[in-house]
Amino acid sequence: MPSPLRVLTRKLKEHSRLNAEDVATLEGLSHLLRHLEPGEDLIRQGDNPRVSAVVIKGLAARYHLLSAGARQYLSFHMTGDMPDSQSLFIETMDHSVCAMGAVEVALIPHKALLKAFERRPSLGFAIWRETLIDASIFREAITNNSAREPRARMGHLFCELFYRASASGLRVADECQLPIGLVQIGETLGMSIATVNRTLQQLRISRTCSFERGRLQIFDWDGLVRLSQFNPSYLHQRKPPPL
Amino acid sequence: MPSPLRVLTRKLKEHSRLNAEDVATLEGLSHLLRHLEPGEDLIRQGDNPRVSAVVIKGLAARYHLLSAGARQYLSFHMTGDMPDSQSLFIETMDHSVCAMGAVEVALIPHKALLKAFERRPSLGFAIWRETLIDASIFREAITNNSAREPRARMGHLFCELFYRASASGLRVADECQLPIGLVQIGETLGMSIATVNRTLQQLRISRTCSFERGRLQIFDWDGLVRLSQFNPSYLHQRKPPPL
DNA sequence: CGGAATGTTGATATGCCTCAACTAAAGTGG
DNA sequence: CCACTTTAGTTGAGGCATATCAACATTCCG
Numbered sequence: 001m002p003s004p005l006r007v008l009t010r011k012l013k014e015h016s017r018l019n020a021e022d023v024a025t026l027e028g029l030s031h032l033l034r035h036l037e038p039g040e041d042l043i044r045q046g047d048n049p050r051v052s053a054v055v056i057k058g059l060a061a062r063y064h065l066l067s068a069g070a071r072q073y074l075s076f077h078m079t080g081d082m083p084d085s086q087s088l089f090i091e092t093m094d095h096s097v098c099a100m101g102a103v104e105v106a107l108i109p110h111k112a113l114l115k116a117f118e119r120r121p122s123l124g125f126a127i128w129r130e131t132l133i134d135a136s137i138f139r140e141a142i143t144n145n146s147a148r149e150p151r152a153r154m155g156h157l158f159c160e161l162f163y164r165a166s167a168s169g170l171r172v173a174d175e176c177q178l179p180i181g182l183v184q185i186g187e188t189l190g191m192s193i194a195t196v197n198r199t200l201q202q203l204r205i206s207r208t209c210s211f212e213r214g215r216l217q218i219f220d221w222d223g224l225v226r227l228s229q230f231n232p233s234y235l236h237q238r239k240p241p242p243l
Numbered sequence: 244m245p246s247p248l249r250v251l252t253r254k255l256k257e258h259s260r261l262n263a264e265d266v267a268t269l270e271g272l273s274h275l276l277r278h279l280e281p282g283e284d285l286i287r288q289g290d291n292p293r294v295s296a297v298v299i300k301g302l303a304a305r306y307h308l309l310s311a312g313a314r315q316y317l318s319f320h321m322t323g324d325m326p327d328s329q330s331l332f333i334e335t336m337d338h339s340v341c342a343m344g345a346v347e348v349a350l351i352p353h354k355a356l357l358k359a360f361e362r363r364p365s366l367g368f369a370i371w372r373e374t375l376i377d378a379s380i381f382r383e384a385i386t387n388n389s390a391r392e393p394r395a396r397m398g399h400l401f402c403e404l405f406y407r408a409s410a411s412g413l414r415v416a417d418e419c420q421l422p423i424g425l426v427q428i429g430e431t432l433g434m435s436i437a438t439v440n441r442t443l444q445q446l447r448i449s450r451t452c453s454f455e456r457g458r459l460q461i462f463d464w465d466g467l468v469r470l471s472q473f474n475p476s477y478l479h480q481r482k483p484p485p486l
Numbered sequence: 487c488g489g490a491a492t493g494t495t496g497a498t499a500t501g502c503c504t505c506a507a508c509t510a511a512a513g514t515g516g
Numbered sequence: 517c518c519a520c521t522t523t524a525g526t527t528g529a530g531g532c533a534t535a536t537c538a539a540c541a542t543t544c545c546g
Contacts, residue, residue, distance in 0.1 A: 131378065
């Protein structure tokens with residue numbers, strides 16, 4: 001019976017080299033499985049968690065709370081991602097993490113992780129690298145939301161999610177599931193729902209991709225990449241997934 | 244004769260506890276001093292550096308290159324910051340780092356840093372924490388540029404820079420030096436120069452702060468904080484600087 | 487089947503970008 | 517040190533794009 005943490009091994013191997021001992025240590029980590037309902041919070045801004053989560057299944061998201069209950073979504077996390085690895089070294093959460101659809105996570109006590117780093121420093125470095133790639137994704141989001149027009153901005157988001165889903169084996173042919181709505185897309189890209197809707201239509205008309213009822217479908221990857229100025233190098237994968 | 248790396252010790256102590264041995268190891272790191280002219284690049288997108296820099300003096304910035312030579316500035320870095328610590332674990336730079344004004348940096352070989360982490364894991368954790376705070380600042384920039392209107396957006400940038408300058412002892416009374424121009428502010432906040440100029444005037448008229456010829460002056464900190472929805476908790480300082 | 491949530495569409499207004507002309511400041515060389 | 521050049525900042529006019537609002541359609545869920 002393989003550990004559910006195997007997904008983390010796979011994820012870390014996207015950018016880091018792990019030897020057999022690293023893998024054994026990683027997958028031997030004590031953990032607790034937890035199920036989250038759609039919309040449920042895993043952690044909230046202000047919390048001081050003693051565990052870190054690995055997404056086993058489903059889509060999680062980080063977000064800032066704005067006045068009036070609005071949100072700014074910051075990033076999305078799929079199988080193998082650690083949406084709150086930062087809590088290992090930063091006591092207080094400066095943002096929240098929620099489940100977009102139904103989500104399964106494995107909760108690993110910080111103590112166990114830190115002890116593992118002691119035994120296998122290379123494991124710590126791999127997770128450090130993972131957090132650095134997170135940061136790289138945040139930087140790209142700054143540029144995306146600040147410097148690109150709506151169509152390219154949305155296209156870029158779709159490129160990133162499709163690319164990452166592919167790398168994580170979550171793509172089926174030319175589509176992947178993204179259990180999010182127009183409101184969430186708007187709160188990710190900083191646009192109104194109306195504009196999200198109209199931009200979605202532009203993308204569909206341009207025959208590059210379509211997003212409907214939580215299903216992202218890519219018709220013309222190269223065209224979408226071009227139109228979005230998507231350059232996957234910021235994801236720092238050792239080898240790109242087949243697309 | 245104290246090591247120029249003392250500024251890094253001070254910086255890390257803002258969020259981490261270092262004992263005498265940590266400090267000794269840190270300040271004993273081999274390094275090279277380098278001077279940068281205004282506008283000069285320290286590293287470029289695509290580089291594979293073997294050293295990481297500590298800002299000793301001046302203001303550095305990270306940026307993405309956009310088509311047509313335009314830039315998206317991602318963050319600013321002052322005394323004690325490590326604007327490219329990520330290169331320790333990520334081979335290829337996904338963004339560039341440049342000097343805004345004249346800048347002095349200390350370049351530390353990655354090898355030396357990694358060896359230091361081996362001897363004093365707590366040092367590695369402190370720098371890891373530093374990179375996590377970087378990420379937190381990036382997240383805040385996403386929210387700032389995506390969800391706040393121009394006046395609050397600019398106010399927030401000024402709050403952050405003033406707060407961080409204060410923490411680093413770079414503030415003189417109610418002002419600090421920021422060797423940047425309107426173009427750069429626009430390329431940071433995602434607004435046109437015209438809007439930058441007019442927003443600057445709004446802030447001046449509201450008697451909260453003024454920015455002229457590289458000099459940021461704060462008239463009404465509490466007012467500026469309110470108007471910008473600035474909450475410094477994302478900077479994760481152990482104790483806030485006096486303001 | 488009914489109600490709530492989500493998505494769609496059109497009309498309107500405003501706020502930002504663009505462009506262009508101008509002013510002020512800073513840097514340079516005689 | 518002053519005249520000149522270059523760069524940076526300022527202001528106004530105009531148009532376009534996106535936010536806002538409101539009405540409506542569709543899908544989801546109990």
